[in-house]
Amino acid sequence: MNGQSGDGHDTTDGMERWRFQRLPTADGGRLRLGFWPAPSMPRGSVLLLPGRCETLEKYAEQAADWTRRGFATVGLDWRGQGGSSRFLPNAHKGHVSDFDLYLDDLAAALPVLLPAGTPRPAVAFGHSMGGHILLRFLAERPHPFAAAVACAPMLGIRTAPLPEPLARMVAAAMVRRGLGEHYALGQTDWLPADPPFAGNPLTSDPARFLVGHVAYRDDPELALGGVTWGWLDAAFRSMRRLWRDARVASLTLPVLVLSAGGDRIVLSARQQAFATRLPQGRVRVYPGAQHELMMEVDSIRDRVWADIDAFMAETLPAPAEVPAEVPAPTAA
Template sequence: MTVTAKAVAAQPTEAVLVDLPSNPVPAGARAGYFRTEDNVRLRYATWPRAAEGHRGTICLVHGRTEFIEKYFETIEDFRRRGFAVATFDWRGQGGSERLIGNPRHGHVERFSDYWLDLKSFHRQILLPECPPPFYLVGHSMGGLASLFSAIEDRMMFDRVFLSAPMIGLPNQPLPFAGMAWLTKTLCFLGLSQMPVSRPADRIPTHEAFEGNPLTSDLTRYMRTVDVYAARPELAIGPPTLGWASAAFSAMAEAARDVFPARVRVPVLMLVAASDKVVASPVTEQLGLRMRTGRHIVIAGARHELFMENDAIRAQVFAAFDAFITEQSG
């Protein structure tokens, strides 16, 4: 497959978004870089609303391995509803600064570093450049980071909408606290940057579509493949033990009895019924225990709800509209 990409540069610091015929950049993009409080360089992009009215801004945060370009269609869906959109690539992935020598391994030192990313983005980009109110939309790993942000500062976002949040991972030999202890011990022994892999972490390819755990929609799956072909440096593969240790520690914290009561922002979590990437039952259990949140199960859906087929996406956006669109503006 031959992919022709046009690099779309935007003010003010020469960040680049990949523009493809199969995945065009939505009109009005403004892209750049900012630095977090601990001096990590992150790529971001913002868009104005594309419809009449004033509903505020969607702050969109991605899952592990993901990047801005993957969400162009979804960004347009938000803009057509009257929202501005702001998003960024987490540290260690996408077009943001990589943290270790091997740029293909996903790594983070502490899960709270993602909170630093989001807090810095809110202060430097959202507050000065984007219209309030602010709504947080998080997928997978970004969903777990979003829950912690709702605890750290409940005034940052009016509502939080989560797609298949990474509250737990399936098929683990120990409880999350035990996995956190085991992986932390291995990191202490000097193995923090060693990659750990599972089938769900494979980089998408055309040949891997059949039976993939992410989406049943070939066209949306291939958009990601096309972006990787045009800009291979956006891709990351397996996470490191350091990332696993950070993630299991965060999941262990979310499993504590006191955690649900600490979340005081309205939250809606969508559960993909056919998810093989994250442990859906763990999300359902959390949804039943939260005072300000609940969950909805989307039948037949695989992990990437925003990348799924039209019928599933229609359910996702019906839930979004009831929870955010109809409550905004």
């Protein structure tokens, strides 16, 4: 299951190093929580919050990078994707009725992922949909984080050829007609054939482009397809709620917003505008980069990591030394 990026870097090795735990939810579902082998002398902890359609297996390379920097690394699969329970009989449909469910799940998972005694300070890293949920959670809920990184956060979705207001109206209308659990226009089940790299809107790196697909192929129960009208309507409503939330202007923790200049999935200009509302917000833009900044070619990814490192050095205590790795806790 090894792969080499365009820069010669191994992209898939180590997926099996995640150790998983199942957490029941109050409504009868389950969350899959992940624990990466921790450094022996951590300088802190980081929580990884994936984007839509992602699973923690895709974050193995990033988890190893955080560990080398001295962070105990944990994460979760959002409900409706990865190894967590699904909302619909067709497990390929990316569906949720309300993003508040994601916030509730994160609140339930935090005491298990970052219990008392976990190395502090704690940092949160959220990508795309995960970045959006993270920003809402920081504004709305109690949290343990000393700093946060929002990577290409979903603050506006590219809806071409429809204008965004029309797409929002159509999604809401389809939900009102009782079609919320149906696929949105053009969305389908996951297909096992390798997707074409040419013209993809995610990354410039051909090996990293396939990391998530390889995880699905190796374990089809993780696979996820496109979104439903209900998910799309819930996403629009959640983004509008975040933009209108006055509590954003009162956030006191440092937040680094990473923005892909060539993003064709979400609206990078919205990310830059949102960062100006954060009292301790910083924004870094990577011209020409595609949506998945942490899955980009090394020439871009290295710049992203340099900015994260500088942000951590500015906002967190300096580590005493670079620690070695030790085994992760035994999975339940």
